[in-house]
Structures are given as C-alpha cells and as structure tokens.
Amino acid sequence: MDEHGLVVDALPDDLRLVYTTPSHQYPMGGVLPVPRRQALLAWARRNGALIAEDDYDGEFRYDVAPLPALYGLDPDVVVYLGTTAKILTADMGVGWLGGRPDLVAEVALRKEELNDRTAVVPQDALRLLLERGDLDRYVRRMRGEYARRREVVVRALDGLPLRGDTAGLHLVVDVPEAVAARVVEEAGRCGVVVETLDRHHMGPVRASGLVIGYGSAATLAELRKGCEVVRTLAG
C-alpha cells in the first residue's frame, strides 16, 4: 500500500480474497482513488477473486462527497461490510453485510454453525433508528462535529508533517520512530493518549509516526490542549 491505500499492481494473482478499507485506510489515512477502485475490480474479475470491502469510516469524508463503494461498482465480486462501531458505538455489536445471494447464504450458514449470534435488542434499536431517519440525521451532525475536531487537530499540530486524507477520525504525524516512542510516553504522563504507528503493521518498517484519534475527545478545548502537548513534545 501507499498513501492512497491498496496498490493494485502489487497484488499477487493467486489470491482468493482481498480485504480492504477503501473509504479510509487505517492507519495511513488514504482514500482509494476511483481509477484504483476500477483496477481492483478488474483484477478481481480477472483472477476469480473476491473483495471484502470494509466500509470503515465511509460516512466521514469532509472535503468532498464519498467516492463510490466498490460494492456499488461491481456487486458480483464484492462483499460489503459495515458496523455501528464508528457511527454509533462499538458496544452495540451490530454489523451488516451485502453481497451476492449465494455468498450471503453461505456466510449466514457459517455464522449459525459458529453459534455467533447477534443480540436482537440492539438490532431492533438500529432498525428503528434507520426507519425514523434518526441515524442519517445523527451521522450528518457528527460529520460536522468531526470535521471541526479535525480542523482543531490540524491547527494545533501546525508545523508538524501530517498524513491522511480529510476523512475519518484520526490522522498520522510523520516523525521518526524514536521521537514517536518518546512522545507517546511523555504525553501519556500528561494524560494525553496517542499511539505509535508501529502497532499497526507487519513486516519491515516502512513508515513511522504517531496516530492521533479525535473521535472520542470530550470537548474541542480538551482536544486542542492534548494536541498542543503533542506538538510541544514532537516539535
């Protein structure tokens, strides 16, 4: 992958399944451009592979409208996944899946065999929120709120090299590994929780930095203060 997300040309031809988060790569923050989406679908068709599209952060794009989902472009080779984790709460434990009827039937069967049941009450609650339009309204409101938070973070970290498209609930500060480790430790002592990038990859290190999440900050002022601590330590 690179700063835009999955590098389709680098995929081996013998894969049967590719799991991807084209709306927002975590943690590097790329939003997969349309030509790459088309190339990925063509690759899947050519190789008889399936794509699992985890539409993680798909609701939270702040500069332009969201790009078309892979599933919308080619529903035959894509299984679409979503959950309430980012739009409501992870504690609800409800997700959804869209795909070809034969695949959906197969997944439902496997889920049943695993006895992996999803509680009925949260499902009903989500259905009501959807039917009444409450979820749409809430997501619209939170899109504005998260855009403001992102702006606060970007301003407070002014001068530091930032990575990631204008989307989602986090961004990355590009700093050397040793600096990142020191900032995480010293910020932690000041009550500011940030993570190093190295928690999120396998294989040889190709990037280093800090992951700054703004999804759960209580207030904009608190967020600004936390980011100022990070800037002072990392600058």
Ligand SMILES: Cc1ncc(COP(=O)(O)O)c(C=O)c1O
């Ligand atoms: C890439 C990605 N997909 C999906 C989820 C949501 O998963 P769940 O609904 O199981 O909490 C997360 C949570 O952080 C995530 O990082």
